[in-house]
Amino acid sequence: MSHVVVPAEPLGRLSDSWRHCVGTGRLNLALRADYQESLALVQRDVGFRYIRGHGLLSDDMGVLRVSQGETRYSFTYLDQVFDRFLELGVRPFVELGFMPTALASGEDTVFWWKGNITPPRDHGEWAALVRAVVAHLVDRYGLDEVRTWPIEVWNEPNLVNFWKDADQDAYFRLYETTARVIKDVDAGLRVGGPAISPGSDEWWAPFAEFVTARDVPVDFVSRHAYTSGPAQHVPFGTYQTLQPPRSLLEQFEAPRRHLAGTALAGLPVHITEFNTSYRPDNPIHDTAYNAAYLAPVLTGGTDLVDSYSYWTFCDVFEEENVPTSLFHGGFGLLTHRQLPKPTYHLYAFMARMGAHVLARGEDHLVCRDDDGRVTVLAWQPVGGTDEPGAPERHAVRLSVPVPGERAFTRRERVNEHDGNAFAAWRELGRPRSPGRRELEVLRDCARPAVEHRAHAVAGGRVELDLALSRHEVTFVEVLPVRPEEHPGLDDRRLLGGSDDRLVAGRPVPGTA
Known part of the structure; x- marks a missing residue:
């Protein structure tokens, strides 16, 4: 001892990068009382700055509606979700995805709630949708406010689960279309990607070469970090091996290491998802071990990246269908009904640390x-x-x-x-x-x-x-x-x- x-x-000030952002289940879930009660508690005890989740453009948010050949952009649910976020003191870290069925080029989906993962059948229609959404946000919340919201293009396009065939060229085209539309709405808006999953660092060089050669806007880069091995499935659950905690910190460092010497060197780096296991049914998330494992990551990552977003703040989450038990290995810091897990206390302790x-x-x-x-x-x-x-x-x-x-x-x-x-x-x-x-x-x-x-x-x-x-x-x-x-x-x-x-x-x- x-x-x-x-x-x-x-030695210096304690960076706020550890609570810059937190993850959430798909955005439609933010309409539920249990979700909102959980977020209010998390904001009271931790105080995250931004929140990021999938499904902003999926059918259950109703943003793109088509009736008898007429197209309408509807923001009924989007406004309720973002209004509530802002009331609770957390800003959207906007993830653009998945593909509305009416725009999709295919029927491939992911998750129980069937987020469409195919490219748009018409990039002009996709560009019109992105323009309508971003212009609405600026109109409703003000340009100065929305300029502070990072806008990320898609989620893990390097995986066939999230982007059809993990087609790199198709993603680069989607990124370019999206980034140019966003900047056309206002040059001060922030856009980035490619939001890749662990194990695909070979994407960095082609991404940097593509956006540099075509002068495509990039204001930040993003990736995800997990340390779990292959899934070992059991009824209503999953077990996995884990690499040591230092592996997460090495993954945090990877974007800057791979982008050194490129035109993207020096850009802000956001880890827009991280945890031990990437499965929403692995009991490791519920344990004291998970908190002890992540403590050196939470404290050691503050100077490595601009943010690292815990995935997720609560168990109101349905990627693998509706949970069948209060404790079920969900990603959340909180269970349903707002029971804090040990990792929740780690975050609450960190929020009370001195400056x-x-x-x-x-x-x-x-x-x-x-x-x-x-x-x-x-x-x-x-x-x-x-x-x-x-x-x-x-x-x-x-x-x-x-x-x-x-x-x-x-x-x-x-x-x-x-x-x-x-x-x-x-x-x-x-x-x-x-x-x-x-x-x-x-x-x-x-x-x-x-x-x-x-x-x-x-x-x-x-x-x-x-x-x-x-x-x-x-x-x-x-x-x-x-x-x-x-x-x-x-x-x-x-x-x-x-x-x-x-x-x-x-x-x-x-x-x-």
Whole structure:
């Protein structure tokens, strides 16, 4: 166990790139009450800046309607969704897709809800649709506002699941048509792509060559990152192997590495999807392991890319049909009915970190605010499938700078037992549709365990000896104490005694 002496002077500000964006199920789901309640909770506790999801142009959003040969662009649902996003303090990260049936060149679809993945039968009709949508957004929300919204062209066109035959030339043509239309509406609007999935870095060079040769607008580049292996299907579920967490950080770095020396070098890089597993039915997403696994990614990715978007904020999500159980391995930080998973707490802890970074390590991040408050995020390091399993305990020792003579610490724990509704759900027998009482129990069990202590500050420092349980993520807040005691105060005179570590309200030296 190493002892880290945390510097008093900051290394720099903590980047906000970790919460710049979050993913969502298809946009039609945003019309549901459970979805909106979940997003409101996430925005209260985390505060994402942007939200990205599929299906903006799919039939269930009703944007393109044709009746008796007449075409109408309808924004009834789109307006409701985007209005609600903005009311909750999150902006759209616009993904243009999938293909409306009336414009599609074929019948190939993806997901239970059948998003059409074929190119447009007529690029002029597609261009007219894009123009109508973007012009409507500008008209409704204002040019200055919509200029802040990234517009991404399609989703994972390198996969046959999402783009017919993964036809690169067809995607490049779609990208060019779309980008030029968007810039024709307003040159200040931001457009980018190619939103490729992991394992297809060979797309970067051709994409850069194409847009450079044809002078096609590109304001940012995007890709996705996952670390899971092939799907091992079981009834209503999937298991997969995992690469180590550092693989995600390597994937974050890939676009800049592959675009170095091209005309696209230096553009903003957005990881518009990332998680451990790419399956919406893998129980790994519900676990404390998932939180511990992603902690070094969340803290380590801040300086690598402009954003990395967790996929997704809640389990209101139906790519593999309607979920059959409350816990089902969904991507969400929250289950249906707003039960926080351990990874939700990781994000909520990160949202409470101080503004200035004091120290980073393989198992900790230490920050400070201008008022002297010090925050610590610590976790047990874990590996992937082929690495040794995590031991039952992990120790983190930190010497943190604190002004004054006394300090107060508040610690919250999430691990295999604490703050873990998934563990409680299993102990309850895995009820697929919990009743009111069971939901109340699960909600209580989802709360992180809390402890607090008084500390004497010695030499301007407080010593923190943090013993972490298996797969634990812990958050510690260290607050300088400004005493307001008065003569005659003596807690030893309280009936029933008092904490032996306190004498007249003061911490006894050596008991911190």
